[in-house]
Amino acid sequence: MGENRKAILPRSVTSKPLHCQQLHDHGSVSKVLSVVAEDLGKRPLNGQKEKFVCRVFASTWNVGGIAPSDDLDLENWLDTRANICDIYVLGFQEIVPLNARNVLGPTKSCISAKWNLLIGEALNKTERKGGAQLNQESINSSAMESSMQGFRCIRSKQMVGIFTSVWVRSNLRPFIHHLDVSCIGSGIMGCLGNKGSVSIRFMLHETSFCFVCCHLASGGKEGDVLLRNLDVDDILARTWFPGRATQQLPEKILDHDQVVLLGDLNYRISLEEAETRSLVQAKNWAILLENDQLLFEFSRGRHFEGWQEGLITFSPTYKYHPNSDQYYCCFDGARGEKKRAPAWCDRILWRGKGLKQIQYETCSYRLSDHRPVRAVFHAECDISEGEQK
Structure with a gap:
């Protein structure tokens, strides 16, 4: 597991900074879930309708344009040994380098x-036969085999470097319907896909879910935070899902019952680079969080109204030196190369009745200059009268 195994109970962050919230220590998420596991599933919850309670794993990872190796083991990231989750929502940024060829040219779907192959193998614990090298044919074949086992990929979508992949237990698939995707480019010229979002929505039983994977405007200059705020507003305004003439369905992100927004949101720490570096070395998260741009936007109440985020108890997720646990600012870069101070760029936010976060942490993968961030939720779903019989 990651560097923090504490289960975090959801608390609203629209009125005060997260670092002031109380941390409830219940041990590891696996232990928490073992206590309540027998209560999960189809059962009445003091209401006229029955509820189905599932566990949702959501994670974001900026992989810095680095393709995964054939033997990259994702089991630790996905915590598959615990075998506690029913739905996996995985959001990537920069799965390809954000150069002009990739931004303006055709999508490289092989990456x-x-x-998806590696995710399917980790979730279903499959093994490649004979250790053959990966090619497009073997990727498609193995992905097909994985889909017939415990977890199935119900939808994945790539827009330039942003990639979202949703996996569910096979026994849940018959109850998922109205599966749709919407992509918004907000990068170069305000429309290209080097920045923006890939959103996937579906109905599980009678409850609507929407998962939004974002890569917002970068930069540590004064005023760059306003660009990130505008990106979020643009994504929420422009993302649209098709309705149905025979059934009223949510068409906008905020219309859904339960929403998770994750990604490289790129919010930085509003301190001088040298002071940030010193506080990071001292692991003084409290002072750093007081100056976190995203938490400041929460406290102002002008953006992210109604959204929540778990308590941050982990190290800043960016920017690490490649294949190292040391931050980039600790190394002498080339002349003229920009120094980037550490920051919590990678975040997971949520909103909606019946959604409760129980885990929020990082993982120690060193593939890129970002660390992946993951969360686990309990999600209550309404069951229609026809399904109750």
Whole structure:
């Protein structure tokens, strides 16, 4: 597991900074879930309708344009040994380098297919036969085999470097319907896909879910935070899902019952680089969080109204030196190269009745200059009268 195994109970962050919230220590998420596991599933919850309670794993990872190796083991990231989750929502940024060829040219789907293969193998604990080298044919074949086992990929979508992949237990698939995707480019010229979002929505039983994977405007200059705020507003305004003439369905992100927004949101720490570096070395998260741009936007109440985020108890997720646990600012870069101070760029937010976060932490993968961030939720779903019989 990651560096923090504490289960975090959800608390609203629209009125005060997260670092002031109380941390409830219940041990590891696996232990928490073992206590309540027998209560999960189809059961009445003091209401006229029955509820289905499932566990949702959501994670974001900026992989810095680095393709995964054939033997990259994702079991630790996905915590598959605990075997506690029913739905996996995985959001990537920069699965390809964000150069002009990739931004303006055709999508390189072989990289996203390779990620899906590795995810399927980790979730279903499959093994490649004979250790053959990966190619497009073997990727497609292995992904097909994985889909017939415990977990199935119900939808994945790539827009330039942003990639979202949703996996569910096979026994849940018959109850998922109205599966749709919406992509918004907000990068170069305000429309290209080097920045933006890939959103996937579906109905599970009678409850609507929407998962939004974002890569917002970068930069540590004064005023860059306003660009990130505008990106979020643009994504929420422009993302649209098709309705149905025979059934009223949510068409906008905020219309859904339960929403998770994750990604490289790129919010930084509003301190001088040298002071940030010193506080990071001292692991003084409290002072750093007081100056976290995203938490400041929460406290102002002008953005992210109604959204929540778990208590941050982990190290800043960016920017690490490649294949190292040391931050980039600790190394002498080339002349003229920008120094980037550490920050909590990678975040997971949520909103909606019946959604409760029980875990929020990082993982120690060193593939890129970002660390993946993951969360686990309990999600209550309404069951229709026809299904109750």
